[in-house]
Amino acid sequence: MKQARVACFGAVHDAVEKDGKIELLDGRIVSEDEVVWLPPIEPRTTFVLALNYSDHAGELAFKAPEEPLVFLKGPNTFIGHNAQTRRPADVTYMHYECELAVIIGKKAKNVKREDAYDYVKGYTIANDYALRDYLENYYRPNLRVKNRDTCTPLGPWFVDAADIKDPMNLKLRTYVNGELKQEGTTKDMIFDVPYLIEYLSSFMTLDENDIILTGTPKGTVDVVPGDEVITEVEGLGQLKNTIVGDEVFSIKSSPEKSAAK
Template identity: 75%
Template structure:
């Protein structure tokens, strides 16, 4: 089952696909263009993997890690489908990262890899932009690289784990202005999903709503203001995002703040 979270008519709703648009949890049918798409799950602790595909490490001239390279992301980094991501004026190289996002479904501590899928609620698509100008070194992505406001679109759908037969054999693709620039498969992860859950839960507790961003394959290219970037994962969804500059972002920021305030107040 696919479901989304959207803002419509002053409230937050869960929604599912309908023949003529979206069906809200109160039964109303609305067009996709009438809503503001929110992240399909409210992120709690979010773990992001660096260099989890050997081909991506190679294109960045880094050695593949011998243990998971993990860092944390704050909640303000996340935005929804069809939202805008800011490219700072001083950035010379800002690239997308199409990633499978794994959503934890229950309390998990010291999980063995053979039981790891029992702790997963489902999956969504993430696009974790990085500004290479801000990178200090490969083993310590600093805050400005991965924790900027609006730097991580996620969605549009949350897909329950039962609907994904093999999450370790899904095709990932990215399109910039309609041209495919990235293609890979989750089967090429260095550290697969079960091993990541085993690793993280070995020293800390995972809980419902935590998210693991599992890394991106090779094919990351620079994006410019005005670009439309589409990241898609087989069976999960197609996430659309637009790059904007400082001036445009300043104009639209009041609307994003209003939606964030509405979401924070917990109106469901």
Template identity: 70%
Template sequence: MKRARIAYQGAIHHAVEAEGMLQLADGRRVREQDVVWLPPVQPRTAFALGLNYADHAAELAFTPPSEPLVFLKGPNTFVGHRGQTYRPADAAFMHYECELTVVIGRTARNVKEADAYAYVAGYTVANDYAIRDYLENYYRPNLRVKNRDHCTPIGPWLVDAKDVPDPMNLTLRTYVNGTLTQEGTTSDMVFSIPWLIAYLSSFMTLSEGDILLTGTPKGAVDVRPGDEVVTEIERVGRLVNTIVGD
């Protein structure tokens, strides 16, 4: 099932996809273009991965890390489907990052890798923009790179885990103004989803609603105000975002 959070007629609703429309909890159906899309989940803690695809690390002239490069993101960073993201006026290179995002479904502590998928509620798409010239060190992304307001569109849907039987074999694509600029597969992750859940839960408790952005493949292209950026992941969804001036 595909689930969404939307704003419609002055209220926030939970909705599901129904024959190309959004069905609200009270049974009403509304058109996708008539609502404001919100992030499909409200993360308790948001984890993100740096350099978790070998081809992206090579693209940046880095060796893939031997341990996960994990950092945290604040709630202010997220914006929904069809939202806008600001490009700072002084930015020289701002690029998208299409990322499969894992949503934790229940409390997890000391989870074995073989059992990790039992703790996943579902998946969504994130586009974790980065302003390359603000980056001090790829091994330690700073706040100005990864915690800017609305720098991370997410959605449109939370897709139930049972509807994504093999999350480690999904195609990711990004289009800028209709042109394909990035294509990869989750099978190229350095650290897999089960491994990451086992790793994180070995030293901290994961809770329902926590999310994990799992990194992006190669294909970083500069984007500018007016560009429409579409990040899509097989079986999970198609996320649309527009770049606007600061």
């Protein structure tokens, strides 16, 4: 089942996919362009993997890590499907990262690899933009690289774990203005989903709606205002996002205020 959170008719609704449209829990049917898409879950602690694909590490001229390189992401970064991501005017290189997002379903502590999938509620798509101008160390990306407002689209759908037969064999693709730019598969992760759940739960407690963003394969390129970016994970759908400049977020004086000056 594909589930979503959307805003329409003056309220936030939980919804499901039905015949290419959206069915609200109250039974109303709406089309995808009649709603504002929200992240399909409300994220709690979000763990992000750096350099979890050896080909991506290679394109950055880094060796594959021997231990997971994990950092945290704040809830301010998340936006939904069809939303806009801001590229600051002073940035010279900003790139997308198509990632499988793993949603934890229940409290997890000291989980063994063989039991890890019992703690997964489902999956969604994340596009974890990076602003490389602020990157001090690929092994530990700092806050200004990975915790920017609007820079982590999530969605559009939350897909039940039972509906994904093998999360470690899913194709990932990214299209920029309709052109395929990135392609990979989750089977090439250095640290797979069970390993990550065992690793993280070995030193801290995971809770329902914690998220693990599992890294991206090679193929990241610079994107600029006006670009439409679509990230796709097999079985989960497509997540669409548009890059905009600072001027979209600027506060302009009203004619009344200007006249009063």
